[in-house]
Amino acid sequence: xxxxxxxxxxxxxxxDLWSRAARQAHPFLDGEGAGERARLLREVDLVRAENWxxxxxxxxxxxxxxRVDGPxxxxxxxxxxxPGAEVxxxxxxxxxQGGGAGRELLEHAAALHGAxxxxxxxxxxxxxxFCAYLGFTERGRRTDEETGHPLITLERAAPxxxxxxxxxxxxxxxxxxxxxxxxxxxxxxKYEPGETAxxxxxxxxxxxxxxxxxxEELAEACVIHDVAHGKNGRRLHMTCFTGGPQDxxxxxxxEIAEYAWFDRQEARERCAPAHAxxxxxxxxxxRMRG
Numbered sequence: 001x002x003x004x005x006x007x008x009x010x011x012x013x014x015x016d017l018w019s020r021a022a023r024q025a026h027p028f029l030d031g032e033g034a035g036e037r038a039r040l041l042r043e044v045d046l047v048r049a050e051n052w053x054x055x056x057x058x059x060x061x062x063x064x065x066x067r068v069d070g071p072x073x074x075x076x077x078x079x080x081x082x083p084g085a086e087v088x089x090x091x092x093x094x095x096x097q098g099g100g101a102g103r104e105l106l107e108h109a110a111a112l113h114g115a116x117x118x119x120x121x122x123x124x125x126x127x128x129x130f131c132a133y134l135g136f137t138e139r140g141r142r143t144d145e146e147t148g149h150p151l152i153t154l155e156r157a158a159p160x161x162x163x164x165x166x167x168x169x170x171x172x173x174x175x176x177x178x179x180x181x182x183x184x185x186x187x188x189x190k191y192e193p194g195e196t197a198x199x200x201x202x203x204x205x206x207x208x209x210x211x212x213x214x215x216e217e218l219a220e221a222c223v224i225h226d227v228a229h230g231k232n233g234r235r236l237h238m239t240c241f242t243g244g245p246q247d248x249x250x251x252x253x254x255e256i257a258e259y260a261w262f263d264r265q266e267a268r269e270r271c272a273p274a275h276a277x278x279x280x281x282x283x284x285x286x287r288m289r290g
């Protein structure tokens with residue numbers, strides 16, 4: 001799946017998927033997905049908002065519209081630390097729902113802008129469940145002036161942004177445990193101001209394990225979105241990298257209690273929740289045994 005900027009050439013397919021998804025989500029609204037609402041989408045929302053689409057196998061299957069206050073577009077190395085954004089609309093083609101497009105679009109917005117707010121109609125039960133699953137909580141309620149239906153305002157804090165290193169030895173994944181914790185994590189950690197992701201990981205590997213891994217040798221492998229372990233439901237945005245030396249002799253720093261290489265079962269039992277996604281990807285790639 002690809003998340004990219006909306007293009008004017010997407011208008012027809014986006015208008016169609018919006019119309020069908022809106023009618024499905026809001027059957028209680030007269031004229032939803034057509035008429036004046038469709039005109040406003042084409043002439044206002046698709047022109048003025050920051051719009052993104054989800055594309056799978058060359059077909060656009062989702063639309064996200066954002067209203068952003070303040071400077072910056074979140075494209076810097078740390079991202080996600082800006083003034084936040086309001087989700088003006090999120091729509092996925094009915095035939096593509098359940099495939100992750102909506103989640104990927106929202107996580108992309110959070111990675112760019114940090115905290116997110118949105119409104120959902122009280123009558124849209126499926127939309128409310130989806131938002132709750134992704135960590136949104138209720139902030140307030142109001143009555144929509146146009147339709148008379150109640151709207152719920154939801155919000156979610158900016159995700160914690162981190163980096164992690166994927167290092168395997170004979171099909172086992174390197175993991176570390178910090179002092180005072182029982183759970184293992186990927187080697188890595190948070191950004192320092194002004195660092196790129198590769199620079200942050202290079203520094204963390206030196207501090208945690210005494211390893212010299214030049215930033216230029218690190219290659220992005222994947223991005224993991226999950227609930228951050230021990231952070232009261234706050235979301236995690238972790239960029240994972242491969243690269244660097246294969247033969248290593250870690251020397252734990254003062255914050256690291258121990259390190260170990262885990263197989264799939266051990267990783268699931270002893271590591272943070274985000275590990276499950278990492279392990280599943282590595283198994284699918286044939287790099288870890290299933």
